[in-house]
Amino acid sequence: MRRGVSMMKFKRKSTKEGGTAVAGVLLLWTFASSTVASSYGAGIENSRWYLSESVFECSLVQEVPGFGRAVFSHRAGEDLAFYLESTVALMEPGRAQLVVEAPVWRPGVAPRPVGAVTVSDDKRVVSVGAREASIMAQGLLKGMQPTLTRASRYDQGPVRISLSNVNFSAPYAGYMQCVSGLLPVNYDQIRRSRVPFASGGAVLSEADQTLLDNIVTYVMADSTIERILIDGHSDSVGSRIDNRALSEERAKVVAEYLKAQGLDEELLIVRSHGDQFPVSRRHRDNRRVTIRLQRQGERPEFQQASGNGDTFSG
Template identity: 30%
Template structure:
């Protein structure tokens, strides 16, 4: 594993061997090693590592359920005009660093793209330091006491729900014309939903409603809707959801969500909706 991380860090550093290519700081500061204390918080819906940079704000590695891990920077006061980040060797290992990558401003913080965020995590695992560029300031952050907190973060990631509360709240399974069986992709999505339900103690019930377009007879459509709702419920049960939590209903073509006079509308009407009923308390983020 260590050899793999070393190769990954060599790839990162190969982008720029000496000096800065994307930032030109006027002041260089180094965070004292005894001030480098990453703190971990996490549960089944969010994993986070946070580093207090004192007067320079906070650096975070955040992985919410249903979304990719990203690096965030939150300034202590005001927003810098430009923020970028690079990985670098420790001073005693030479002056090598990666190309600095700009963070995108969003509301009151900055964030790094998904791919580079994962590369930063790999670089930290391999012992590389981090350079955070805030306008004309370069803040160099040593990588010390990293392994124990990083292990907790990765264990948290492995146990994350595949969906957030928002993503799981209202799921829809659409059917192509003439489709009878669920596709492997649809089954996988339903299994993710079941996993979410098993992790969220606030879920009380799942309402599974079958709908069709208006092609065919009213009774025939009602039967198709019933069969499709039963198929979806069966997958959820097989994935571990108690049958007592699932309420199945068939509506046929009675409640179209789009115009049945068009192909596109009929495609939207052939569906099974799954609505999650949660206890009315503070929601899991």
């Protein structure tokens, strides 16, 4: 324990005297490597990367014996991400160090610091974004192994989680091919959408058409979509009768565009509400059509539009 305190003091002194953040990370990595650590990772004999592919998501998964699994995930409409899932809570929650290091059979190669990441109490212990995930993937392609080091929850020694680069290249090539075929958006991104309109207008802009095209592309790929609710709204300028008619025209414009792009008319539920459900005191915010996708098994909350025009209650 005294040795650990001494090394941490040295790290603070080095930083104070002008040492870089990278030097601090390397020092911590050296300390963790030289201390008796609980290490988890697949060996040469059981290193496997499994590719899961669809138009909705591409992922590469490696089982980490005794710990859980490591996942590179790329959802449609999003960037590459990486996360660790654990079946047991082995690491103390807090900040951990992530590096890309050489395997033991390649001595003399300095580790590359990736950065500090957060260890949580959730089943998904660690999650990182596109930058860190890309550095890790490129490291694996170059024969390196990404390694996460964090204090143990149960003793004073560190816990090290390493990803094996063995058998990575071929599944990664399949993953890259999968990514090229992903849909432009995912369900969460378009399940609730909004098309704005100019005052007194019911014309779709190019941006609106792109949004609707993405909705069509997604719905045609997802057979679980059973309803598309289209609700037209207006501002409160003018008579209520005129506003109701304008909101109906806007909803029909959206519905007709979706049908023209190939969606089944039976999927569409088209309604108009005039100025009944404002979302703002600003008129421009209330001139809109809201679109909501509903999957099989989801609660059919579609009888009445609520105040914001994006959620519905029965």
